[in-house]
Amino acid sequence: MIPRRTGTDRAGPERAGTPRTGTGKAGTEDLFGEVSPPPRPVARAKRSPATAAEPGLSPESAISIAMLTLATRDILEGAVEPLWVRGEVVGLKPHRNGHWYFTLKDAEAQIRCVTWASDARRLPAPPDEGMTVTALGKLTVFPARGELQLRVITMEAAGDGLWRKAFEQVRRKLDAEGLFAAERKRPLPLLPRCIAVVTSTDGAVLHDVVSVIKRRCRITQVVVSHAAVQGDDAPASLVAALHRVARWGHADVVILGRGGGSREDLWAFNDERVVRAAAGMPVPVISAVGHETDVTLCDLAADQRAATPSAAAELAVPHLADLVRRVRQLGIDLRDAGVAHGEAAGERLAAAGVAVSRAAAMPIERRRLELEGLAGRLHALSPLATLARGYAVVTDDRNRVITSALAVAPGDALVARFSDGRVTARAERITPELDGAVEGEL
Amino acid sequence: MNFEKRVQRLEEIVRALESREMTLDKGLRLFEEGIACLRDASEELARAEAAVQVLRERTDGIIEARDLRA
DSSP: OOOSOOHHHHTSHHHHHSOSOSHHHHHHHHHHOOOOOOOOOHHHHHHOTTOTTSTTSSGGGOOOHHHHHHHHHHHHHHHOOOEEEEEEEEEEEEOTTSOEEEEEEOSSOEEEEEEOHHHHTTSSSOOOTTOEEEEEEEEEEETTTTEEEEEEEEEEEGGGHHHHHHHHHHHHHHHHTTTTOGGGOOOOOSSOSEEEEEEOTTSSHHHHHHHHHHHHOTTSEEEEEEOOOSSTTHHHHHHHHHHHHHHHOOOSEEEEEEOOOOHHHHGGGGOHHHHHHHHTOSSOEEEEESOTTOOOHHHHHSSEEOSSHHHHHHHHOOOHHHHHHHHHHHHHHHHHHHHHHHHHHHHHHHHHHHHHHHHHTSOHHHHHHHHHHHHHHHHHTOSHHHHHTTOOEEEETTSOBOOOGGGOOTTOEEEEEETTEEEEEEOOOOOOOSSSOOOOOO | OOHHHHHHHHHHHHHHHHHTOSOHHHHHHHHHHHHHHHHHHHHHHTOOOOOOEEEEEOTTSOEEEEEOOO
């Protein structure tokens, strides 16, 4: 029944030399606050049955129940190595102090079990009632009840059941709050000035991100906000690192990253506090945790998910050369559009000029009204760009725009305004034209 | 205005100027705005490369970025 070693093997000198401390005794104290009674004469009693004075071998040397149960415990613990067992969980009660008490059973038998708080903390969630688990346990005796007890160090339900249960519990809760909603996802900026990487400065993530950014877009600055990315401290450390980035306020994008690892290693990225902190960042977050097949709740809460830290960096920054080309092309487009616009406006100006000269042929009163209207339109077509194309604005010496040759008499002082300066002139000869644009002859 | 907005505005301006349906005056103003956007966008792309920095919280609670020494 008991693999490899027999009870007698284990009850030998090895046991005598082993201090009776550690988990078994600590458990007793945790539960009852008692100090264990002094040790155990039983093994010796076995070997020297002849001596009636040996404890427990005569009515006079009767031993206490505590001594009996503790001796039993010692023998049992010494004889049996931790074993993997399979059974159904019944009546699990998490205690206030963090210990779990439950029974493991199958069709024929059952055994009382305990998982100390220090072990329970390493498990993602307590098993559900009726869940079949595989548990690694150490056989012991619970002295206060004289019961056989399995101290379960760790356990797993079929199909990663406990991890999945813990994951699902947090996922459902945060999903109900809308933390993973598609509407919350923000677009990444075209060109971030600064990217904050939340990761461990000891890991490869920072190096990977920096090398991609230097290669693609060296003008984007990288800052790192250090966090422990695994272990008991990781959730609080990650939250603090995210908050540092938010409070600093100069990052345009956050990359939350960690290299591959076991499910336990990545577990901090499923921690509710971390997921909330990631979702609450004021700027878009790209999550790159573990390998592509590992989906964490941080991945679900992030604005974008990347398979690797390098892929996250590629999402975060463009190729600088592409942007330089694009802006250069826009410069060319702008110049061309400006010229085309100037020409179009010039054509309209010319058309207005034709109308002016037509108006010149009309009866005097109508002509005046037409001219005033046309002068307004000409003004609306604006001077400066037209001037740049070789036109000049002509005013009289009191700076009033002269819009018609007919408004000028020989000898009048005229000012021609070019785009780059003025020329003062005097009219010599007036030659009204009936067709074509009016261009004052100076 | 960030780089992205500048580039978008620049594209808008080019489209508007190409449409030819505005007064010369308005066109000129847009053209000048386009030149300013172009200059700012180009300057942004010419920024200097910065060293990798690490964020630390000072004892007074202020977060600062310092060069990361490998």
